[in-house]
Amino acid sequence: MKTLETLFTDSIEIKQSKFIAFLFPYQRYEEKMQELRSEHPKAVHFVSAYRYLNEYDQIVEYSGDDGEPKGTSGKPTLAVLQGHDLINAAIITVRYFGGTKLGPGGLVRAYAEAANAAYAQAVTIPYAKHFIQKLECDYTHISLVEYECAQQNIAIVAKLFGEKGAIFTIEGTAENLERLFVLLGRTVQKH
Numbered sequence: 001m002k003t004l005e006t007l008f009t010d011s012i013e014i015k016q017s018k019f020i021a022f023l024f025p026y027q028r029y030e031e032k033m034q035e036l037r038s039e040h041p042k043a044v045h046f047v048s049a050y051r052y053l054n055e056y057d058q059i060v061e062y063s064g065d066d067g068e069p070k071g072t073s074g075k076p077t078l079a080v081l082q083g084h085d086l087i088n089a090a091i092i093t094v095r096y097f098g099g100t101k102l103g104p105g106g107l108v109r110a111y112a113e114a115a116n117a118a119y120a121q122a123v124t125i126p127y128a129k130h131f132i133q134k135l136e137c138d139y140t141h142i143s144l145v146e147y148e149c150a151q152q153n154i155a156i157v158a159k160l161f162g163e164k165g166a167i168f169t170i171e172g173t174a175e176n177l178e179r180l181f182v183l184l185g186r187t188v189q190k191h
Contacts, residue, residue, distance in 0.1 A: 001087045001127040007032075010117035014110050016098025021077075021091055021118035026052040029090045036094055044097045047111060049078035050090035057129070059087065068095075072107035080115035087127050091115050128173040132157065134191035138165045141187045148183055152176045167191065 007024040020040075024032055029050055037046060049063040061082075063074030077091050093114050102110055137145050145168060149156055154172035161167075170177070181190065 001085050002124040003086065003088045003127045004122055004124050006123075008118050008122040010114070010121050012110070012114050012117055013098075014106070014113075015100040015102060017100070017102065017110070018096040018098065019110055019114035020094045020096075021114040022094070023089065023091050023115070023118040023122055026050050026088045026090045029092075032090070033092060036092055040094050040096075042096065043094045045073070045095040046092055047073040047077055047095065048090065048092045049074055049081055049115075051078070051081045051086060052088045053129075068107060068111075069104055072104050073111040076108045076112040077115045080112055080119060084119055084124075086119075086124070091118060130171050131174055131177060132169060132171050133177050134167060134169050135181075135184075135188045136165055136167045136191060137184075137188045141184075142166050145184065145188060148180055152180045152183070154180055 004023065004025060007022060009020065009022045011018060011020040022032065022036065033046065033048065045066045045068055047064065047066050047068060051059060051061050054060050061078060063078040065072065065074045073093070077093060081089055081091060093111055135145070146156065149170060152172065154170050154176050156168055157171050158169040159166055172180070181188070
């Protein structure tokens with residue numbers, strides 16, 4: 001499986017209808033939909049699809065036609081995500097109607113082509129499950145923990161300063177977290 005870290009977009013035009021596809025991480029789906037609806041008030045359809053892994057490592061999929069004939073837009077968009085084995089990703093395609101009806105087959109091809117155009121722009125990375133871990137260290141080791149987290153590609157989600165030291169909430173792959181704890185040894189305590 002593959003995923004992505006940022007937004008990619010491309011557009012196509014078919015019979016004066018413009019299709020602008022936005023491919024981005026699933027976590028931004030709700031926010032991006034609101035943003036696109038306000039940025040494109042004259043657009044007639046906001047077709048969407050997404051795939052993500054839930055907390056039980058099950059793939060959850062969704063596709064929405066947003067007023068287009070049933071099955072002609074959301075499903076072909078979802079098929080692009082499935083076909084490229086993307087996970088934790090979403091596509092929203094904004095359509096401006098050009099005056100000529102495309103018919104069911106034309107809509108299926110147009111939405112799939114728009115989604116594939118956005119995918120062609122994308123830089124994907126291999127998917128790796130991330131875990132959240134807490135660790136505690138003395139104040140004298142804070143800069144060492146921050147440095148090693150950066151070196152091991154581990155995100156620092158939060159830092160809490162207490163009486164005895166700092167408590168870090170970190171996120172990374174199982175392998176990177178294990179390597180971090182080996183490197184830091186006794187300078188940190190897991191929580």
